[in-house]
Amino acid sequence: MAIKNQASGGVSRQVLADHVYEALLVALMDGRLEAGTPVSIDGMARELDVSPTPVREALARLEATGMVRRMALRGYRVAPLFSxxxxxxxxxxxxxxxxxxxxxxxxxxxxxxxxxxxxxxxxxxxxxxxxxxxxxxxxxxxxxxxxxxxxxxxxxxxxxxxxxxxxxxxxxxxxxxxxxxxxxxxxxxxxxxxxxxxxxxxxxxxxxxxxxxxxxxxxxxxxxxxxxx
Amino acid sequence: MAIKNQASGGVSRQVLADHVYEALLVALMDGRLEAGTPVSIDGMARELDVSPTPVREALARLEATGMVRRMALRGYRVAPLFSxxxxxxxxxxxxxxxxxxxxxxxxxxxxxxxxxxxxxxxxxxxxxxxxxxxxxxxxxxxxxxxxxxxxxxxxxxxxxxxxxxxxxxxxxxxxxxxxxxxxxxxxxxxxxxxxxxxxxxxxxxxxxxxxxxxxxxxxxxxxxxxxxx
DNA sequence: GAAGCATAGATCCTATAGGAAATGCGATCT
DNA sequence: AGATCGCATTTCCTATAGGATCTATGCTTC
CATH class of the missing domain: 1.20.120.530 (GntR ligand-binding domain-like)
Known part of the structure; x- marks a missing residue:
């Protein structure tokens, strides 16, 4: 497991999709994920060392923020920069x-x-x-x-x-x-x-x-x- | 497969999550899903005769509309009616x-x-x-x-x-x-x-x-x- | 050398399996 | 009688497997 829980006493069980969401958000704002580039579900799952399922859920939530765009059967791409x-x-x-x-x-x-x-x-x-x-x-x-x-x-x-x-x-x-x-x-x-x-x-x-x-x-x-x- | 594709010439491959999204939307507006009631992922999957994965994705998208609310590890509930x-x-x-x-x-x-x-x-x-x-x-x-x-x-x-x-x-x-x-x-x-x-x-x-x-x-x-x- | 085809890989999408926690219910104990 | 414990069911969450489609690379053929 690549992402650990916070070690604060009681192990507050966390949802993996939330961590993936955060990781994607930071990567997007940091510029590691450049505008226009595709975001592969499987690839991102391998990179974060999780299964594709939570990645899929995190991307579905991210889409509502406008940070990524989805095309059915074609996957997700980072939204283009603002003109x-x-x-x-x-x-x-x-x-x-x-x-x-x-x-x-x-x-x-x-x-x-x-x-x-x-x-x-x-x-x-x-x-x-x-x-x-x-x-x-x-x-x-x-x-x-x-x-x-x-x-x-x-x-x-x-x-x-x-x-x-x-x-x-x-x-x-x-x-x-x-x-x-x-x-x-x-x-x-x-x-x-x-x-x-x-x-x-x-x-x-x-x-x-x-x-x-x-x-x-x-x-x-x-x-x-x-x-x- | 409970939901068929439209038979218009070329079989336009459709994403199951989109159908689930539509079905949930209609059920919500129709009143079949009453405000406040929980929406079980597995249960909804059984009802629509699909696997939980597309249901999960559809619910993640629905959450952004405010129609359902999510509590981590507790599942989704239909949003309460407006006061x-x-x-x-x-x-x-x-x-x-x-x-x-x-x-x-x-x-x-x-x-x-x-x-x-x-x-x-x-x-x-x-x-x-x-x-x-x-x-x-x-x-x-x-x-x-x-x-x-x-x-x-x-x-x-x-x-x-x-x-x-x-x-x-x-x-x-x-x-x-x-x-x-x-x-x-x-x-x-x-x-x-x-x-x-x-x-x-x-x-x-x-x-x-x-x-x-x-x-x-x-x-x-x-x-x-x-x-x- | 260039065009076309086949095969291999990547990717999306869906289904299935199984672990962990919560909920419900009945039996048992004080 | 009321409370508590234990077990079974449900539910959420994650991982894995496999089918279908698209892409790319290399080989064959003209």
């Missing part, structure tokens, strides 16, 4: 959902939320900004956590599902795989503005600051993609 | 996404879209309105098609994913399983208003008419749930 146009579409979609999340979350805000948001910002400041995934993973995690907290505190399971469906919260970073973190200072400042609106309890302002933030991300990502090309 | 509060949340989420879809779709509208929307409305008028699933399936299909057309013509894959993630387009009807169609006349009128806005090319009006429609659905569903209780 600049698709990236703009993703930001447009975020502009639809996340400002609404911010508005609603602000109505339910309490000191617990603002404390957690502040912590996420602090972690963002402290995170390394290197180009490799191992380095900017902490950055990504803190950024994702900030937005997810807001989505969760909107207290609407369907909006949360919609937020999750964007999936780009993970995948968009694959676009910048070779660039690393380039806009940390802007993001930190914009996150802080959002936090201020939450602390003031001004839902309309929170909505607007979220719009400003995502517009900023959109413009900066467009600029980066131009530089890159 | 009135959750139904209101679903409508609030639709109010975030679908007006934006309408606005964007209107910018890409052409005669093909308006023709298809008109067809969907005509089908809505012609659909039977009985209480059983077999009867109102046509109604549901036409209603769903109207909204999906708009989501697709918004021409943003991420917004489409978000729309799909709501999943309520299917599941919400399970709430009314015992009621059948009660607001067809309102829905037809409101759909027609949206279509008019599309024909006029007025994106802002289309957004507003979509808001009006979903607000109407929300209020009527609230009323129905009160009558029912």
């Amino acid at each position: 600049p146009e698709e990236l703009a579409d993703l930001m447009d979609a975020r502009l639809v959902i996340e400002p609404a999340n911010a508005f609603m979350a602000c109505k339910h805000a309490d000191t617990q939320l603002t404390a957690q948001l502040e912590q996420a910002i602090e972690d963002l400041k402290a995170a390394p900004r290197g180009p490799s995934f191992a380095e900017f993973r902490a950055y990504w995690e803190a950024d994702e956590r900030f937005h997810r907290l807001i989505a969760e505190f909107a207290d609407n399971q369907f909006l949360l599902s919609a937020y999750n469906a964007l999936g780009g919260q993970v995948q968009r970073f694959r676009f910048f795989g070779g660039l690393g973190v380039t806009d940390a200072d802007y993001a930190i400042a914009e996150h802080t503005e959002i936090l201020k609106a939450f602390e003031a309890g001004d839902a309309e302002l929170a909505r607007q600051k979220m719009i400003d933030h995502i517009e900023g991300v959109k413009q900066r990502s467009q600029h980066d993609s131009e530089v890159r090309s | 009135p509060e959750e139904l209101a949340d679903l409508m609030d989420a639709r109010l975030v996404i679908e007006p934006a879809n309408a606005f964007m779709a209107c910018k890409h509208a052409d005669t093909q879209l308006t023709a298809q929307l008109e067809q969907a409305i005509e089908d809505l008028k012609a659909a039977p309105r009985g209480p059983s699933f077999a009867e109102f399936r046509a109604y549901w299909e036409a209603d769903e098609r109207f909204h999906r057309l708009i989501a697709e013509f918004a021409d943003n894959q991420f917004l489409l994913s978000a729309y799909n993630a709501l999943g309520g387009q299917v599941q919400r009807f399970r709430f009314f399983g015992g009621l059948g169609v009660t607001d067809a006349d309102y829905a037809i009128a409101e759909h027609t208003e949206i279509l008019k806005a599309f024909e006029a090319g007025d994106a802002e009006l289309a957004r507003q008419k979509m808001i009006d429609h979903i607000e109407g659905v929300k209020q009527r569903s609230q009323h129905d749930s009160e009558v029912r209780s």
